[in-house]
Amino acid sequence: MTQTCPLPEFPFVRSSALDADARGIELLGDAPVVRARYRDGGELWVALGNEAARQVVTDPRFSRHAAVEPDGPKIGNAVPDLLISMDGKAHLAARRLFSKAFTPRMVENMRPWIEGLVGELLDQVERAGPPLDLVEHFTAPLPVSVICQLLGVPYEDRGSFMDWTDRMLGDTGYTPQEIGEGIGNLRNYMRDLVAAKRAHPGDDLTTELIHVRAAGARLTEDQLVNNLFLMLGAGHDTTLKQLSNSLLLLLTRREEYARLCERPDLIPNAVEELLRYLLLSPTGMLIRVAVQDVELGGQRVRAGETVAVLHHVANRDPALFACPNDLDLGREDAIKHLSFGAGPHFCLGAPLARLELATALTELTRRLPGLRLAVPPQEVPWKEGGLQRGPLRLPVEW
Template structure:
């Protein structure tokens, strides 16, 4: 490390979905700054759009190098071996190819009618019980959990069990490192049991396809198979389950934009992209990348062996890329956001998440006229001690027919 003070990162305690104000100053004056996260060695923090994209896509920056280092991170626990997020191409490409066919845009579109059916049934239950309803428990969680369970081949009735395991995966301070390790071990044991079942009785699901790739084709190790299955289960529902209530919150607090969307539901796909750009779901994204050689970045030299952390929310508000970036504009058609990452580790489930978010918004707006806070926005309970920001409890009401 060569210049400037080292700041503690995150810079402040997140407040609802407010943007960290220091990001704008750093983008302008110090796009690459030194930070120290709660765990691990000091790092560089990239805040500009183009710098973030470069770090995430340039082969001079490595994820695999983090395995042997004290990686800068927001939690004490470090995940098990074999994760697709901890390797570089070509190993990463090999693992990604094993599952990417399940998440292509074409395959995901085949799942849309089923997602619409699930969303419709969830809203049916909300209406039958009457307002107010709990948006997270009654809709935002069960929709993506049911879809990913059916795709992967996991019993949806076990969702209460793996919800806490997912929370542990994303915990910063909610669980101790020891508790996280215990929950992760339980998840691994659970997935190993399901894999054993598929070895005895194969089915038409993604778990069975992974077993074939492991046992018959020798294209991945046992640890890699387990890590892939765990990652798909957790990541396959967590982003959508968090973003559904986030999106609803943002729309309800931007009534003019909500009115625009209600008047033209054809804007839903564009709205999803703008909301992905606008909502600061996590403070940093994708794990640290280590420079394999000296790289000029953001006006400084990142020396070989130094880690860089990227601030995805900051990149999505870069003034040099987006006009009036702090304004929500559901008709915006500027540069693609980096809410799903970028480069080789771009979220492989992004097409699925996009489809589910589109289905969720359209269903809620079509079926629940006048959807609004039950009480006020102060009644929302926000997650604490987690790597992602989202409501934990979100009471809503709507106009009776």
């Protein structure tokens, strides 16, 4: 393909987690799939349109396994034996084992506990009184407490694994050595936890996964440890960022928060619209490699070429969503978003994330209808240097 202008640099810069990816959306206006240059000089394809993005994440001719091989593209931090790094029969077998333990019923059984936790946190918020940092007192402790309860992790260890998670999901904020140390520390921590749960089983997902079997098979030690450390790390951080950014957006557009106070029945759909509008997970780094020539969005992707999917841009595709750059908490087709992926790699944690987000919004709007930002939106400090952006603090009053 002949290029008449310099290739855009990938990842595309986002000026704010509350803003659309202006460069990505601009490029989507030209084509659903574009050629780009990674910062190390390598080239790749980027799927921007919803149809193209969905094809990449569901078509077996685009391989995650090939992307994490030793000779694969050096984009992101490749960790073997992760569900998100496997393909085909190997992925199906491992996912079946995880799905036997991490079921929608298990998540639903956590509902009363999560509702109680949200209530306790809001009790503490009301006792502390305004002004108050909502990240410190609510949006951070909620998902951390949930992931500790789910996996049987001691809550007092949260300071360590949250720091390691920051490093694992770091980008420009940490050196490659620091990022590698974060990944290594998380993996070692979970390896020790698995050993402890083998000796002293508990009522938690870690114990369930140690013993789960399907068709006579069970998870290997590396599959168990590596996927659990990903759950511990990325599992709480993505929900923290999504909840923090959702609240910042709603309080910046105060009429939208007031609407949810008046119409709590809208909250389940509002969660989907906020997921569509504010995708924060680093899915752009979950690149794939074509294992044979494929037609994608009008382009010929050759075998061996790298493809990235920008789910957050695909969620703004006017070919699927009417007025896609508008926030519409009543949008009827919001659930068609790609924020949890699609196909074989659809996020196992989606039911838990939805439950946490909906419970948090329901109780906040019920108990604190007067909630508002205590500073102008432009004065809210941001956590920089990672694959995901979110407010470092969220000063509020009521």
